[in-house]
Structure formats: C-alpha cells, structure tokens
Amino acid sequence: MAAGSAGRIGGGLRCGALPGPRPSGAAADLREPRGGRLIGLLSQIDHHASAGASPWHGASALGKLAVAAALIGVGIASPSLLLLMSLHVVAWGLVLTSRLPLRIAVLAAAYPFLFLALFLISRWDGTAATPLFLALRPLTASLTVAWLIGTTPYPDLFAPLSRVLPRQTGDGLFLTYRALFALVTRSERLGQALRLRGGFSGSPRRRLALAGEAMGTLAVHGFDRSQNLYAAMLLRGHSGRICGCRHFAHRSAADLLSLLVIAGVAAASIFFWRAP
Known part of the structure; x- marks a missing residue:
C-alpha cells in the first residue's frame, strides 16, 4: 500500500470511528407537551404509592380512608376558620410524613387554584378571613387526597x-x-x-x-x-x-397512626368548633 494511502482501506475509506448521529432540527427541539403535566403528576403519585417506604405505606387502606373522610368531612362542615387552619396543618403533616416529594405535593395542592381564583375574587369582601375560609377547604381536601393516593396502591384503594x-x-x-x-x-x-x-x-x-x-x-x-x-x-x-x-383491611401497627390522626381531628373539632 502506498504511503499516501496509509490509514485507508481499499476502496478509499479511512480507518477510525464513525461520527455520531446528528439530531434533526425538528426532533431536537421536542418538548414534553404542556398537557402532560397532569398525567405526569398522577403517574409520579401512583409510583410513590407502590414504591414508597413511609410508615403510612404499611397502614391499611381502610384506616387511611377513614382518616381522609374525617378530614374532608369536618373541613366541609366546619364553621370556624381556626378549625380549618388546624385541619390544613394536619393535612400538611400527613403529606410530609408520607415522604411524598414536596414538589408533587405543592403541585397537587395548587390545582384547585385554577378553578378557585375567580370565585375568590367574586366573593372577596375586603377582609382576609373570607378568602382564607373559602380557600382552605379545597386546599385541605386536595392535600388529603394527594396523601391518600400517594400512600395507597389503587387496587387497595378501590x-x-x-x-x-x-x-x-x-x-x-x-x-x-x-x-x-x-x-x-x-x-x-x-x-x-x-x-x-x-x-x-x-x-x-x-x-x-x-x-x-x-x-x-x-x-x-x-x-x-x-x-x-x-x-x-x-x-x-x-x-x-x-x-x-381483602388485604386492604389487614391490620398492622401502622394503623395506630390512623387512630391518632382521627383522635386529633375529633379533639380539634371539639375545641375549635365554636371558635371564630
């Protein structure tokens, strides 16, 4: 082989690694569609329900459903802003102890604002108590539902x-x-x-x-x-x-947490029901 053709293979091809593929202009700029945020959020919550390792994941689905029903039911019927604030703190405590990623919890809690903003503006009377009273109910419910479906696989939930x-x-x-x-x-x-x-x-x-x-x-x-x-x-x-x-009703030591939360909600209802 001639010196000038060193490093070549017969046929004119040079030895060496082939260049990597270049992305086309149209496909390189693809982004996740904006409509995929909701389904992505639900997918992450569903994955956390099956793969999480918090104490709430070991509790029975029946006990967690009772906790969610108590929180949402008392929140809907509550005439007291102080009681609603207490329930909201309890809901955040459930979310944080479930080890649900904070970003997912905030997104799940923020979704009611899409439907709540205009209602709050139309009902605002110039005080801070009215928007707080109207906003805490759906926010507490959304946090509670995020905690429930984030710690309970959907077969056990249904x-x-x-x-x-x-x-x-x-x-x-x-x-x-x-x-x-x-x-x-x-x-x-x-x-x-x-x-x-x-x-x-x-x-x-x-x-x-x-x-x-x-x-x-x-x-x-x-x-x-x-x-x-x-x-x-x-x-x-x-x-x-x-x-x-029927394994959704199997009892475990983690069910004591559900009983403690229900007792706390009952105590808060007794003390703060007539509070302003």
Missing part, C-alpha cells in the same frame, strides 16, 4: 369502595382509573403528531375539524381498548368482580 358501592360502579371506577393513564398518553401522542404535521395551523374551521377528528379517534381507541381488556379478562377467568381481595 377494593373497600367496591364493598360499599354497587359492583358495576366499583369495577367501573377501578377500570377508569387504570385506563386514564393510557388514554391521556395516547391523546398526548396524537396532539404531538398533529403539531408536527401542522394540524394547529390554518383557519379556525380547519383546526376545529381536525380537533373533532382527533376526539373521534380517541373515542374509537377507547372502545377498542376496553373490548380487548374485557376479552383478556374473560380468557383469564373473570368471575364478575375485579378486585375481590
């Missing part, structure tokens, strides 16, 4: 509900929660495909027509997915009840 509700209603709630993640993920991918292909450009009439077609596609996908799921359940011996398990 199992006791299926004992109280009609069978079709309980099974429907179970399947709806399970299918929510897949359906919203499908809608995000569909919206991303429309955006990349110029679906959000053009006249309002064209965009409205494309939005209708997208909704129809999602509806057909939902029906098809439900049929496939039901067929798979029949093949696996579906007996008419999705979750017939």
Whole structure:
C-alpha cells in the first residue's frame, strides 16, 4: 500500500470511528407537551404509592380512608376558620410524613387554584378571613387526597369502595382509573403528531375539524381498548368482580397512626368548633 494511502482501506475509506448521529432540527427541539403535566403528576403519585417506604405505606387502606373522610368531612362542615387552619396543618403533616416529594405535593395542592381564583375574587369582601375560609377547604381536601393516593396502591384503594358501592360502579371506577393513564398518553401522542404535521395551523374551521377528528379517534381507541381488556379478562377467568381481595383491611401497627390522626381531628373539632 502506498504511503499516501496509509490509514485507508481499499476502496478509499479511512480507518477510525464513525461520527455520531446528528439530531434533526425538528426532533431536537421536542418538548414534553404542556398537557402532560397532569398525567405526569398522577403517574409520579401512583409510583410513590407502590414504591414508597413511609410508615403510612404499611397502614391499611381502610384506616387511611377513614382518616381522609374525617378530614374532608369536618373541613366541609366546619364553621370556624381556626378549625380549618388546624385541619390544613394536619393535612400538611400527613403529606410530609408520607415522604411524598414536596414538589408533587405543592403541585397537587395548587390545582384547585385554577378553578378557585375567580370565585375568590367574586366573593372577596375586603377582609382576609373570607378568602382564607373559602380557600382552605379545597386546599385541605386536595392535600388529603394527594396523601391518600400517594400512600395507597389503587387496587387497595378501590377494593373497600367496591364493598360499599354497587359492583358495576366499583369495577367501573377501578377500570377508569387504570385506563386514564393510557388514554391521556395516547391523546398526548396524537396532539404531538398533529403539531408536527401542522394540524394547529390554518383557519379556525380547519383546526376545529381536525380537533373533532382527533376526539373521534380517541373515542374509537377507547372502545377498542376496553373490548380487548374485557376479552383478556374473560380468557383469564373473570368471575364478575375485579378486585375481590381483602388485604386492604389487614391490620398492622401502622394503623395506630390512623387512630391518632382521627383522635386529633375529633379533639380539634371539639375545641375549635365554636371558635371564630
């Protein structure tokens, strides 16, 4: 081989590592769609419910449902701002002791503000007590629900509900929660495909027509997915009840925490019910 061709292979190719692939301009700037924040938040909470290791994860779902019902029920019926503030502190204590990431807890608590802001402005009478009174109820409820679903896997969460509700209603709630993640993920991918292909450009009439077609596609996908799921359940011996398990009611030492919280809520109600 000639000196000038050193380092080459017959055919003119030079030895050495091939250059890495360069991302295309369109794909390099892809961002997570804004509509994916809610489903991402729910996914993180659901993952924490199954993989968390706080004392609340060892408590029974029945006891935690009783805690949530006590907090939300007393919060709705409370005529006292001081009692509402006490319940809100208890809700934050539940969230912090559950080791739920603070960012997720803050986002879960902030979602009611999207619907609450206009109502607070319309009902404001110039005092600080009125907006606090109106805001603490939904904020306490959202924190309590975030703690509940962040420490309880959804099969354990829906199992006791299926004992109280009609069978079709309980099974429907179970399947709806399970299918929510897949359906919203499908809608995000569909919206991303429309955006990349110029679906959000053009006249309002064209965009409205494309939005209708997208909704129809999602509806057909939902029906098809439900049929496939039901067929798979029949093949696996579906007996008419999705979750017939009873481990949601198994007692443990962690259930003492639930009893302590319920006792604290009852004591706060007795002391602060007539407070301003």
